[in-house]
Amino acid sequence: MKVLHLEENHPRLIAGLAALGxxxxxxxxxxxxxxxxxxxxxEGLIIRSKYPIDxxxxxxAKNLKFIGRVGAGLENxxxxxxxxxxxxxxxxxxxxxxxxxxxxxxxxxxxMNRLKSGHHSIGNGIWDREGHRGWELSGRTVGIIGYxxxxxxxxxxxxxxxxxxLCYDILSDVGDKNAQQVDWDTLxxxxxxxxxxxxxxxxxxxxxxxNFIERMxxxxxxxxxxxxxxxxxxxxxxxLKSQKILGAGLDVLExxxxxxxxxxxxxxxxxxxxxxxxxxxxxxxxxxAGWTQESHVKLATTIVEKIRxxxx
Numbered sequence: 001m002k003v004l005h006l007e008e009n010h011p012r013l014i015a016g017l018a019a020l021g022x023x024x025x026x027x028x029x030x031x032x033x034x035x036x037x038x039x040x041x042x043e044g045l046i047i048r049s050k051y052p053i054d055x056x057x058x059x060x061a062k063n064l065k066f067i068g069r070v071g072a073g074l075e076n077x078x079x080x081x082x083x084x085x086x087x088x089x090x091x092x093x094x095x096x097x098x099x100x101x102x103x104x105x106x107x108x109x110x111x112m113n114r115l116k117s118g119h120h121s122i123g124n125g126i127w128d129r130e131g132h133r134g135w136e137l138s139g140r141t142v143g144i145i146g147y148x149x150x151x152x153x154x155x156x157x158x159x160x161x162x163x164x165x166l167c168y169d170i171l172s173d174v175g176d177k178n179a180q181q182v183d184w185d186t187l188x189x190x191x192x193x194x195x196x197x198x199x200x201x202x203x204x205x206x207x208x209x210x211n212f213i214e215r216m217x218x219x220x221x222x223x224x225x226x227x228x229x230x231x232x233x234x235x236x237x238x239x240l241k242s243q244k245i246l247g248a249g250l251d252v253l254e255x256x257x258x259x260x261x262x263x264x265x266x267x268x269x270x271x272x273x274x275x276x277x278x279x280x281x282x283x284x285x286x287x288x289a290g291w292t293q294e295s296h297v298k299l300a301t302t303i304v305e306k307i308r309x310x311x312x
Contacts, residue, residue: 192221
C-alpha cells in the first residue's frame, strides 16, 4: 500500500512502514490543492494537525484505508466523515503521555517555588529571598480533569509526593490507586491545584471560565497541557489579578494557529496574551509538553505498531 505523509515526523515512522512493505511518499511542502489532487492514489495517510481532515478533504480519498494521527488530539478530524468512508483511524496518545506527565509536574513545582520570578530578579541585580518564598506541594490536594493517558501519567508522577490526588472524568470507574475519582462539586470544593488533561470537544471548550473560578472553594494553581481553548483567557487573567488563581502553567494557548506552530501570526499581540507573557506567576511553554526527544520516537513507533497489528 502507498502512504502519503503530510508532515515530518521521526524517521523511524517511515523506516518502520517501509519495513512492513509500505511505499512512503512525502508531501511536506505540497499545497492543499496538490495533496487533494493525488489523494486517491493512497491507501494510507499520516498527519499531525496541519490540515482539517473533513468531508471536503476526504471527497477524493477513494482508496484510503487508514489515517495515522501522530499525537493524541483528534479535533481537526471529522470523525463522522472518516467513519462514513470506513477509514481506520489511529492516534498515539501512549507515545507522549510520560512526557506530558513530567512537563506538568515540572510546571507545577516551578510555579510553587517562584522559579521564573526568582531568575528574573537575579538577572536584574536583585537578591530578594523573602519575596520569593514559595509553597510546598506536600499535603495539598491536586485535582485532575480528564483521567486518560496524560492525566494518569501526571497522577503517577505525583505518587512521589505526599498529596491527595483527585480525578474527574466523564467516564465512570476510571480512578485507580493513584487518584480517587470524585464528582464535579467535590473537585471544586477540595482541590488546590487543577490540571487539565482533556481533548478539545464542545464540552471542554471554555471549561475553565469565570463561573468555574468563582466556584473553586480555595485559591488554586492552574495547569493546562491539553488544549488552549479549554481556558477562557480573559477569565483566567481576572482570576490571577484577584489572586483566586495563584499561578498558571500553560503549555497551550487559545491564540495558537491550527497547526500549533505559532502564536505570533497576528499584526499585534492581543493585550491578554501580553499580560500572560509578562506575569511573574504565569509560566508559558510553546506546546511542547509532549514534545521530548523520547516521545518523538515513541509517537512514531506507536503508529507503526498499530498499523502492523491492523494490516500486516
